[in-house]
Amino acid sequence: MSRFSALLLLLCSLPLWAGQEILPFEDDAKRQLYQELVQQLRCPQCQNQNIADSNAVVSIDMRNKTYELVQQGRSKQEVIDFMVDRYGNFVHYSPPLNPLTLLLWVLPVLMLVLMLWYMLRRRQAVPTSEASNPALEQELDAIIDAYRSKK
Amino acid sequence: MRKWLFFAPLAIFLGVSVFLFTGLFSDPWTRDSALLNRPLPEFDLPDLMQPEQRWNRELLTGEPFLLSVWGVWCPTCKAQLGFMTELKEQGVKVVGLYYPLPVDPAFGDHFSLGQLQRDVQRELAYFGNPYQFNILDENRRLSLDLGVSGSPETFLVDANGKIRMHHVGDINPRVWRQKFEPAFEQLQQVGLAYQGAQP
Structure with a gap:
């Protein structure tokens, strides 16, 4: 053992x-x-x-x-x-923050902020468009029910 | 907004293309020496051929010169000896900084100055001798202070002992014409004017 x-x-x-x-x-x-x-x-x-x-x-x-x-x-x-x-x-593997390397440090943060902004905007935009159409919702529910009952 | 978005992929594509295209011509080996426009570091090193003669920073000032880091073990250094000898004949002062390889006593290696001197003499007799004299960089201490990463490397030093230019790789006619010659001539004129102004 x-x-x-x-x-x-x-x-x-x-x-x-x-x-x-x-x-x-x-x-x-x-x-x-x-x-x-x-x-x-x-x-x-x-x-x-x-x-x-x-x-x-x-x-x-x-x-x-x-x-x-x-x-x-x-x-x-x-x-x-x-x-x-x-x-x-x-x-040295970690470059210091100076005017030359500013882009290296700022770009990822900028991208992150832009992405968050874009995501928030989309999320706000969704309920105002398709989801607020009750007729379409009902129609969709009917189709889903029909599909489920087939099984 | 919509129209602007329509052109976004094209704009991004063009931006990336320009970035990558310039990358094709950029050389990752060329970067400015950290010592540009700074004085030569302090040192006290022996002459390669007459070790009792010692060199230091003060002994090197007075006229602009090329400080050439080289070694007999380095093939590119051999290749540049011929052209640098031509430069010497045109009146360019070239000082050699001999860059010895490390010896590992664990493998039974030992440093022999006599052997090195014979190797250097043979090589310079064969390929040409551009050097006014050679400084032996024991333990590559000055090379480390100069930020040397290998050889050949060449520094242009002005009459006040300030480093004005740095080149990694061999000195050939193209490099000399495009990079060194204008600056060297300017430094020489400044030096002559300075000497002329002295009483």
Whole structure:
């Protein structure tokens, strides 16, 4: 039985984040910060990989720099600022709100508002048109009843 | 309202078409360097050929020049050496920033300056040597500060040490004519006027 459950547990083991280099950290907070950063920073060489996934030379250098800065006790924002200062906003997966990126942030909200407005308008429009015709309603009821009684 | 709605699909179609059409000609690799119009970062690095000679930002100011990030391991860098040598003969100052590949001691690799110098000498003798001198970017520290993502990359730096232009990819006659030449000539004239004004 215990063998079986062990096997079951093995089958259920979640895919682990393998392939990370083993770096010494003195506390878990720093390790976590480092992991978070390397997954949020984008490799400038390889279009759509974070620096944790990429093995481009520049990603290796950026990981090393991130490690160095985290070990120095810099905050998350400070490390991101350091990288953005050199590689531009491209390097971080969440772009900041500025005149250039305004459209990115505003467009989805605008679409949502427009959709809601359209939906509300339709809902208001429905009872005033067809449903308020009692003769048509009666006719429809008659047809439905006739159909049901046939069965 | 009705009439306006009738034309809406056409308008949306045209809008999407224009957007996608311009996308055909946009290059995801071209983006402005974050360092444009900012001074060169501070550094203190050795010369590739004479390691006892050290270079820093102040030693590089005085006249406009091209800072070319390259390495012998990079085929596109080889391809641009010939044309850049022509530029040098036309009086363009080119400084090399040598971008070494990382060595992994776990695989028994080690960095040998002597071997690197021999490789560089052989390559420059064969393809042409545009460089006034080469700075060895140990650990690619300056490259990181410059926002370099690979090689070849080229920066145009003015006489005050300010970065004026950045190019990812090789320098060929077309890129030089269209992108660098007008700006370089302007910088040179400004530099000459400035030198002329000095007593």
